[in-house]
Every structure is written in C-alpha cells, then in structure tokens.
Amino acid sequence: MFIPLHDAVELKYIRAQYVTISIIALNVLIWLFTNFSAPEVAEHASLGLGFIPAVIFNYATLDPSLVIVPDDLTFVTYAFLHMDFWHLASNMLFLWVFGDNVEDALGHVKFLIFYLACAAAGAALHGFVASSSEGPLIGASGAISGVVAAYFLLHPRVRVWVLVLFRIPLPLPAFIPLALWIVQQFAMLALDLDGMVSWGAHVGGIIAGAILVLFMRRKGVPLFDRDIVTPKAVERKPGAPQIAAATE
Template sequence: MFLPLHDGVPLKNMKTPLATRFLMGLCIVAYLVTFYAPPGPDAMVGGLGFIPAVLFGTEVLPEGYPFVPVELTLVTNIFLHGSLFHLIGNMLFLWVFGDNVEDAMGHWRFIAFFLLCGAAASLAHAYITPEPNRPLIGASGGVSGVVAAYLILYPRVKIWGLFLKGIPLHLPAYWTIGFWFALQFIAAFLGGDDSVGWFAHLGGFLVGAILIPFMRRRYDPVLARVQAQELQAPR
C-alpha cells in the first residue's frame, strides 16, 4: 500500500488548480448523491457505472438503464465510488499529483487528459477482465494517468507518503511511484483483490505516459533546467 501525502512542488503557471478541484468536487458530489439521495447506490452504479458486457452487447440491462448512452459510461463511471475509503484514496492521489500536472497543461487540457485516461482505463479493463458482468466504478484509471504524467514531469521530486502499513517516508517520485506501479502490476498479473480493476490502473497509467508529451505546455529546456534546479535545492 502507498498513500501520497505531500510533494511541496510550487505552481509555476497558475495560482489555483481549478480543474483539479472541479474534478474532485464532482467525485465528492457524486458520492453524496450515490449514498444519501435517491435512487440509491445500486441504481446509480447500474445507471452510470461501466459494465463491459453491456458495451459489447452480450448483456442487456433492465429498461431505463443505463441513464446515459452506454458509450458514455466509459466516462461517467469515473466519478462514482463504492466506499468512503475508495473516494478518499483516489482524491488524495489527485490532490497531491493533480495540481502540478494541471499546471503543466492548463485547466481544459488537464480535464480532457483526465477523462481520456479514465476512458482508456475502462476499455483496458473491458478487454481483459474475466468478469465482464461486474460494474467498474472509480477515478483510479484517470488518477493513474495523472500519476504517470507526474512521474515524467517530476521524476526526482521528493514525496512524503505512507508505505505498507503506514510507514512515513520521504523519497523521490521515481521510487514512490515506481513502488506504487509495481504493486499494481503484481496484483494485476499475480492475482490481487478481484474486486479492484487492476488492469484499469495499468491502462490509465500507460495512456497518461503516452499523452503527456503532447498535452503539456510547450517545452522550454532553459526554463525546465531552472525549475529542476529550484526543485532540487535544499528546503
């Protein structure tokens, strides 16, 4: 287990990560509606969650489901979470890593990036999952794309995080995110909790790594070198 806590990387191109906060707000509102308002959790998951078998036409939901065209559930499922711990874990990753990735892209491109990673993660899950009838929900796929982008942008920045059973460590991003990725890979291929979409995590991470060179702001090697020196300076 790994939970990021703080990275301390200052924003260079904006004052407030509006898109990150907007996406977090949508997830929180969706969670409150799911569990504390009609029609209730089961209906919300059936109406907005992503079910691979429904997308592929091998299963049909009752009349009235899903609430949106089935293709859109590749995205709508991102904002649903099955428990408070599920929500907090994803929001913590998005809070720590999202602002700096948004800073490197801009608000609108960051939202598009997050949704593309989330949709790609859903498709990766759909083509690999052994249980296509089980709904997929959660922002993990989009968050995994953000994590990959952060690793490429800030590989040597030191991050405070909790490892394994809550051990606090301050390590470079390539170690912390590498540890997290290794856990996802091992769980996906060696049999982790089957209620978790491990291949969605891997798919989102891969797409995030592919997209970041095209969606970041124009690369300025001089500015990048100055920023890298500032980040590596003692604090």
C-alpha cells in the first residue's frame, strides 16, 4: 500500500538510536551470512531459528540435528531471519523510519525489551491462528508492526514522506497511512488465513505495541503528540512568495 521514506521528528531524550541501528545491522549480517553461504545453511537456520507452530504445540517434532536453540527462544529468534533481500529491505526501512522515535520515547533498554516482546506476541498470535503449521515463520514484521503501532500513538500528526502505490511520493500526516496500514492487517487476517504472509504475526505485534507503549514510555512523553512536524523538503520559509500551480 505504501512505503515510508522519511519523517522529521527530532530525538529529544537520546543522542542516537543505538538499539535501532544495532537491530538493523544484526538483521543485515544474519541475512548476508545465511544467503551467501551454502544453500543448506539458510534452510537449517530457518528450521532451527524459525518459529514452527506445530513444534511449539507438539503436533510435530524437529529433527534433533536441526535444533539450534530451545523451542521457546524461537519466539524471538525468528524475527532476525529474512527470506530474501526485499523481505529484509522492506522490514528494515520501516524500522529505520519509525524505530528511532519509539526508541527515543522508551529509552534504549526498554525499546529493546519492547521490540522483542512485540516479536514474541507476533509469533504467539501466528501460532494461535495456525497451530498445526509445520512451516517456519521468519521475518521481523511482527516486531516492526509493534513499532508502527507505537509510533501511531505517539506521533499521529507528524508528516511522513511515503511512497504511495510504490510510485507517488507524498508528505502525509502519519495517522493516514499508518491507520490504513493497521486496518489492512486486521482485514487480511480475517480474509487471507491461508496466504503466504503471516497477518497473525502482524496483528499480534500491533496489539502488543499499542499496549506496551502505554506503560513503557518515559514519564512526560505524551500520546497523540499535538506538534505538527513537517519534513524540511516541504517547509516554506517565512515570507517566501506563494508559487501558483502550473496549468496547461
């Protein structure tokens, strides 16, 4: 539906988004390692680190030779694996645009806990919806859905540059594209249970993110920030003449 490109919300409490950058770097490094090693490495990683509902709910067992971490840890390890470059790039772009301000509102340590908790919530709802699935769930979408939900509650009036329909760049108030995106996730969960995308993981992350930000944000950090922040590319300097739209 849309691709986020840029926002203009300055950091107020932290110097830099160290956790956000570290998560992105770790995801990229893991993807490079798994995708540029032997083909069996990626398969082993997805089975050993991915979240497999049938294994969690004892409908199936994983070959012991494929086990990398205890089953319970796959609730979060799955969120650091990606299928291909575009899967990785889209998730990391969302995290880059929205993660810094959520990290700023929560603090470094709380943001890391928040991120992992949203990932776990995404896996949990995915498992509830498809408890007998033997396919591994991989990708950071559940965790990032939580970040999006938190940003939506923190900065709904900020104008964000988004690429609408993958081709039209527009500066829109954040609540417009994010509300539409959130509604889409719930709708697709109801309409596309058997699809390749885990809408359950997205919805689980959204619910967790919306709840957790209420309790984990710093004291004094408001919800529904009333400040309208506009990207510099569309700001007009005081006193600058209005330019009429060209007509043919």
